[in-house]
Amino acid sequence: MKNLNRIVLSFLSLLLIIQSTFASNINDHITPEEAKSIAKDAYIFGLPVLLWEKQFQRITYTTSPKGLMAPMGQFGHSRQFVDASNKMVVGFNVDNLYSFAGLDLEEEPFILSVPEVKDRYWIMQILNAWNDVVAGPGVRTHGEKGGNFLIAGPNWNGTVPNGVELIRSNTNITCIGGRLYSSGEEDYTMVNAIQDEITLTPLSAWGTDYTPPSEVALADIEFPKDVNESVQNMSAEEFFSNLNRLLEGNLPNAEDHEIIDRLKRLNIEAGKEFAFTDFSVEIQNAINDGFEKGHQELEEIIANLGTIKNGWTLTYDMGRYGTDYALRAGWSYIGLGGNVIKDAFYPVTRVDQNGDDLTGEHQYELTFAHDELPPANAFWSATMYDKDQYLVDNELDRYALSNKNELKYNEDGSLTIYIQNEKPTEDKLSNWLPAPKDGIRITLRLYSPHKKVGNGTWIPPTIMKVN
Numbered sequence: 533m534k535n536l537n538r539i540v541l542s543f544l545s546l547l548l549i550i551q552s553t554f555a556s557n558i559n560d561h562i563t564p565e566e567a568k569s570i571a572k573d574a575y576i577f578g579l580p581v582l583l584w585e586k587q588f589q590r591i592t593y594t595t596s597p598k599g600l601m602a603p604m605g606q607f608g609h610s611r612q613f614v615d616a617s618n619k620m621v622v623g624f625n626v627d628n629l630y631s632f633a634g635l636d637l638e639e640e641p642f643i644l645s646v647p648e649v650k651d652r653y654w655i656m657q658i659l660n661a662w663n664d665v666v667a668g669p670g671v672r673t674h675g676e677k678g679g680n681f682l683i684a685g686p687n688w689n690g691t692v693p694n695g696v697e698l699i700r701s702n703t704n705i706t707c708i709g710g711r712l713y714s715s716g717e718e719d720y721t722m723v724n725a726i727q728d729e730i731t732l733t734p735l736s737a738w739g740t741d742y743t744p745p746s747e748v749a750l751a752d753i754e755f756p757k758d759v760n761e762s763v764q765n766m767s768a769e770e771f772f773s774n775l776n777r778l779l780e781g782n783l784p785n786a787e788d789h790e791i792i793d794r795l796k797r798l799n800i801e802a803g804k805e806f807a808f809t810d811f812s813v814e815i816q817n818a819i820n821d822g823f824e825k826g827h828q829e830l831e832e833i834i835a836n837l838g839t840i841k842n843g844w845t846l847t848y849d850m851g852r853y854g855t856d857y858a859l860r861a862g863w864s865y866i867g868l869g870g871n872v873i874k875d876a877f878y879p880v881t882r883v884d885q886n887g888d889d890l891t892g893e894h895q896y897e898l899t900f901a902h903d904e905l906p907p908a909n910a911f912w913s914a915t916m917y918d919k920d921q922y923l924v925d926n927e928l929d930r931y932a933l934s935n936k937n938e939l940k941y942n943e944d945g946s947l948t949i950y951i952q953n954e955k956p957t958e959d960k961l962s963n964w965l966p967a968p969k970d971g972i973r974i975t976l977r978l979y980s981p982h983k984k985v986g987n988g989t990w991i992p993p994t995i996m997k998v999n
Contacts, residue, residue, distance in 0.1 A: 562797055564818035567811075570798045571768065571822025576829060577791055577857045578775040578800075580663040580864035581705075581782055582763045585774075586756040587868055588661075588705050590620060592634040593755045595747045600632050603748040605642060605734065607633045607710075609727045612720055616925040619758065623867035623921050625977060626931045627913045628653070629723050631710030631730055637685030638704040638781060640735050643696060646678035647729035653713040653910040653979050655875055656730070658683060661703035661782040663864045665851035665872050669697075671910070672875055672980060682735065683708075686783050693738055703782035708732075709869045713910065713979075715936050760865060768823035772798075772806045779803070787855050833862040837880070842994040843887070844879040844976075848986065866921050877978040877985050882919075882971070884997040890972035892953035895999040898974075898992075902945030907990055910979035911935055914949060919971030926966035927955065933965050951995065 562570075591608060594601040600620055602608035613626045624630075635642050646656055646669065655670030658681075669681055680696045685704050692698045710730065714723045733742050756762035766774070779802035784792055792801075798819070799806050808816050837859065838847035850870040853860035863870055870878055882890055890896065898914070906912035913934035916924050923931045933939065933949055940962045941947050950960045951974070953967045965974075976992055984990045 562815065564814055567798060567815045567818040568822035568825065570794060570800075571772075571819045572825040572829065573791065573822075573857075574772065574775065574795050574798065574800050575823055575826030576833075576861045577788075577795070578771070578778075579763070579826075579830070579861045581661045581703075581778045582766075582771065582774055583759055583864050583868060584659075584661040584663060584705055584707070585778060586759040586762045587621070588634045588707060589751065589753055590756050590759055591632050591707070593751060593753070595750060600630060602633065603745070604634050604636050605732055606744045607631050607708075607727070607730060607732060609724070611724050611727075612717070613714070613931075614923070615929065616923040616931065619922060621868065622760065623917065623975065624923060625913065625915055625975075626923070627713065627911065627934060627977060627979070628711035629714045629720070629727065631656075631708070631712070631727055633708040633710075633732055635683060635706045635708070635732075636704055637683065637688070637701060637706055641682050641684035641688055641690070643693075643733045643735060643738050644681045644683055644708065645729075645731045645733065646681070647726060648676055648678050649712070649726055650676050652723075653711070654726075655711050655871065656681070657709040657711070657869065657871055657875075658699055658701065659707045659709060659851075659869055660701050661705040661778070662784065662853075663851075663860055663868055663870075664785070664853060665870075666701045666706070667699045668871060668875050669699075670875060690735070693735075696738075702785065705778075705782055707869070759868075764827070768820050769806065769808050771823065772800050772819075776800060776802065776804050776806050785854075791855075791857070829858075830861060830865060833858045834866055837862045837866075841991045843883045843885065844881045844992045846879050846988075846991070848873055848988070850878065873981065873986050875980065877976075877981045879976040879992050880973065881992075881995060882973050883995075885994045886997065888997070890951070890967075890974070890995065892967045892969040892972065894952070894997050895954075896951040896995050897998050898949040898951060898995050900947045900993060902941075902947075904990070904993065905947060906935075906976060906978050906992070907982035907985060908978040908980060909982065912976065912978045914965060915975050915977065916951075916965050916967055917973040917975065918968045919973060921973055924966060924968045928964075928966060930964070930966055933963065937962070939963055 592604045597608050600608040600610050610630045614624050657668045658666040660666050681699050682696045683699045686702045712723050838845045851872040913932045915932040918924050950956050950964045956964050
């Protein structure tokens with residue numbers, strides 16, 4: 533028995549020596565400064581895929597469809613506009629009724645079927661796990677006719693059925709963000725009927741009388757009540773461990789090869805185990821410092837997203853970020869699922885003419901000249917959010933103003949929107965955009981924008997503080 537104990541102790545000692553030597557070998561090839569820099573860049577690069585996994589879990593954590601939530605491979609629909617109590621997604625709009633679906637494409641593709649959609653804006657946006665728009669079949673690309681679309685993951689090599697259009701995603705985690713324009717309560721019945729005809733069918737069931745299961749088991753996860761908070765609460769080790777896991781089934785883009793190779797220097801690699809015990813205390817501290825630096829840089833990125841003109845942040849490459857990882861991380865954090873500019877344009881602002889933060893303590897005006905109204909082929913809107921990018925509760929339950937509202941235009945044809953917390957006088961009430969008491973964020977949305985939006989010749993006017 534004593535000999536056995538000695539053998540076990542000797543074996544454990546050998547393991548410790550091997551582990552120590554392995555850690556030493558890693559540390560021999562990386563300095564604390566490099567570890568800190570890589571950890572910071574890895575955080576910014578990897579943030580979108582971690583956010584998307586939590587968003588996927590957030591919309592699929594249900595045994596059957598309930599509102600916008602539905603089991604994987606099924607649609608959840610908003611049957612009416614969301615209100616300020618809805619915290620499912622940051623940056624919700626109240627222009628369209630949403631249809632959400634989360635797909636896991638590892639086992640097989642799904643076929644999305646969209647009926648004919650007449651006389652209204654529609655889009656079925658397909659997003660990969662990096663917050664890139666893979667495709668956006670909708671009124672711009674397919675007019676009123678709808679269609680059948682096979683959504684396949686990175687490893688599928690099967691045959692596309694006749695009459696079905698292939699959409700390839702490079703990630704197994706893939707989501708659909710459908711939008712159907714609604715003019716309001718009187719239009720809900722018609723939009724809901726269209727939603728009921730939008731279906732998802734596993735490829736293996738295509739051509740059969742497929743009906744999705746009425747009830748499924750809940751996933752064995754902790755339900756993420758707040759997507760951003762769930763990721764921000766992760767430690768550096770937890771964040772990078774999850775990133776390694778997610779990299780395995782959710783391929784980055786081909787142009788990401790440089791940063792992928794760089795991250796391997798810190799054991800951040802698809803399918804590989806990431807553990808602090810592989811590093812010296814000095815390198816562990818450097819990783820934590822870099823991770824914290826990434827948090828700080830994200831705040832700076834969000835404050836300076838895109839091109840800033842007239843106080844508005846303008847992003848012209850939404851949904852197709854390329855290697856601009858900072859822009860991708862910032863937009864993923866404040867609003868997952870933005871459309872490409874041909875389908876929608878999203879100027880955002882939080883400042884007045886002096887560059888001061890907008891706040892409910894003051895009154896503001898946003899005036900469009902008669903020949904500078906938001907140029908959109910479909911429609912436009914201005915939506916109010918709080919500092920965390922959620923809708924703002926108010927006595928009118930009014931979260932946005934748009935050209936579908938009965939707005940009051942000035943004598944010269946211009947349009948003034950009144951932005952303030954307190955209810956204005958009766959003559960301004962139709963154009964009042966109710967604001968929170970503290971921080972204000974405003975998003976303009978132009979659906980199917982004119983060419984002069986895309987080429988940068990139309991810029992929103994500055995918001996003016998008047999009191």
